[in-house]
Amino acid sequence: GENVEQHPSTLSVQEGDSAVIKCTYSDSASNYFPWYKQELGKRPQLIIDIRSNVGEKKDQRIAVTLNKTAKHFSLHITETQPEDSAVYFCAATISNSGYALNFGKGTSLLVTP
Amino acid sequence: NAGVTQTPKFQVLKTGQSMTLQCAQDMNHNSMYWYRQDPGMGLRLIYYSASEGTTDKGEVPNGYNVSRLNKREFSLRLESAAPSQTSVYFCASPRRGESAGELFFGEGSRLTVL
Numbered sequence: 001g002e003n004v005e006q007h008p009s010t011l012s013v014q015e016g017d018s019a020v021i022k023c024t025y026s027d028s029a030s031n032y033f034p035w036y037k038q039e040l041g042k043r044p045q046l047i048i049d050i051r052s053n054v055g056e057k058k059d060q061r062i063a064v065t066l067n068k069t070a071k072h073f074s075l076h077i078t079e080t081q082p083e084d085s086a087v088y089f090c091a092a093t094i095s096n097s098g099y100a101l102n103f104g105k106g107t108s109l110l111v112t113p
Numbered sequence: 114n115a116g117v118t119q120t121p122k123f124q125v126l127k128t129g130q131s132m133t134l135q136c137a138q139d140m141n142h143n144s145m146y147w148y149r150q151d152p153g154m155g156l157r158l159i160y161y162s163a164s165e166g167t168t169d170k171g172e173v174p175n176g177y178n179v180s181r182l183n184k185r186e187f188s189l190r191l192e193s194a195a196p197s198q199t200s201v202y203f204c205a206s207p208r209r210g211e212s213a214g215e216l217f218f219g220e221g222s223r224l225t226v227l
Contacts, residue, residue, distance in 0.1 A: 009153070032214035043203065043218040044156065051214075089155060098144045098163035099211050100171065105155040 004092050006104025013080050014112055021088055021107045024072040029095035030102075033066060033073045036089045038106075044089060048075070080111045116140060119204050119219035126194045126226045134189040134222050136204030144211055145187035146171075147179065149200040150221075156203065162187050194226045 005024045013019050025033075034049035050057045050064045050073065057064050061080075066073040077084055087108050091101040120135045138145060143164040148156040158171030162181040176198060178190045191198055201221045208217035 006155075034215060043220050045218075046208075046215050049215060093214065094158070097158075097169065097171070098146075098161050099207060099214060099216075100144075100146055100158050100161050101156075101216055102158070102172075103148075103155040105153060 004090060004102050004104040006090050006107060008107060009105065010108045010110075012110045012112065015080060015082060017080055019075075019077045019080055019084070019109055019111075021075045021090070021109075022072060023074070023090035023092075023104050024070075025092040025102070026071065027092060027095055027102070028071070030092040032093045032099075033064070034091050034101065035062075035064060035075050036091065036103075038087045038089065040086075047088075077109075080109075082111050082113055085109055085111045116208070116217050117204055117206055117219035119202075119222050121222060122220065123223050124225070126191075126224065128195060128226060130194050131190065131192050132194065132224075133191075134202055134204075134224075135186070136188065136219060137186045138204075138206040139185065140206055140208060140217070141184070142207045142211060143184070144207060145181070146205045146216065147177075147187070147189045148203045148205065148218075149173065149198075150203060151200050159189065159202075191224075194224075196226045198224065199226045200224060 031052040036044035038044040063076045087106045090104045094100045146161045147159040160179040165184045204219040205216040
């Protein structure tokens, strides 16, 4: 099936530094790209999303960029804080499957004080 | 307003036993989804239902069956559980409407098959 590749699988940064997580997708019909944050034992929760007609979107300390030609999108977290520590998942819509999402395997982010 | 409610939250089964995971959404949207989450594997789509009366296979449907009982409810059944089905199962439904894209997840059901 169509894949979403996510890198890195683990990321450790110091508080205040920036963190970048990158994803690539293969389904050229994908048109919606959300990012989810999952804390230990909790459900995944949406933190930011972007549609295929937009190249960049920002919400306070987090931003997402999309390059449709290259089929990759990235999550940028600036001024990281310990509470940003969690697993982050990128996703892309699966064509011809209702509005189902195909997820990357996740990035475990650790922000050390 | 719970959004998506899953039951049970925890379950331990023996190999070969059957069980049904229940999911209900109160957001009045058409589509519902079942995912499983395993360490290092992300979330993988098991089955989905684009509307009441329809169901379709996702990436990993083997060993599962589903029923879209009505617009609110979408159940996942394991007929003969296997240790490979030990996982956390999440039900999801759109939060803002199908075309908006965002999926809202239930709290998850942690299943262990011995």
